[in-house]
Amino acid sequence: MHYGYFSNIKTPEYKSGWDDIWGKKKKSGGRKAAGRKKAAPKAKEPESVEIDFAVLPESVRTALAAAAAEQLKKKRVSYAARDKKGDIVWRIACEAKR
Numbered sequence: 001m002h003y004g005y006f007s008n009i010k011t012p013e014y015k016s017g018w019d020d021i022w023g024k025k026k027k028s029g030g031r032k033a034a035g036r037k038k039a040a041p042k043a044k045e046p047e048s049v050e051i052d053f054a055v056l057p058e059s060v061r062t063a064l065a066a067a068a069a070e071q072l073k074k075k076r077v078s079y080a081a082r083d084k085k086g087d088i089v090w091r092i093a094c095e096a097k098r
Helices: 012-022 058-075 080-085
Strands: 047-051 092-096
Touching: 058 080
Parallel strands: none
Antiparallel strands: 047 092
16 A cells, blocks of 8 residues: 555545554444433523512612613613603513523
8 A cells, every 4th residue: 555545634535544554444233322321411491580679678679770870870870760750660680690
């Protein structure tokens, strides 16, 4: 055999040549391979919970409102003015991955 026989790695001859050398042959007999791995378990969807702002303790609502007011102040938006108009909507959510 000539050394240049396997020189082009894109040819089918090259690929089948290495299979012949290293013994990657198809198994016969119709039996399943003993080393077959099990399928990975499917990832479960995360669980999520939404908390109603009105059911939180007053101290927690006050602290959250103060934090929101501080962040909105940086954007030149008045939390107090928006709250009086009823333009504040709270969404508190927690997502737990499984």
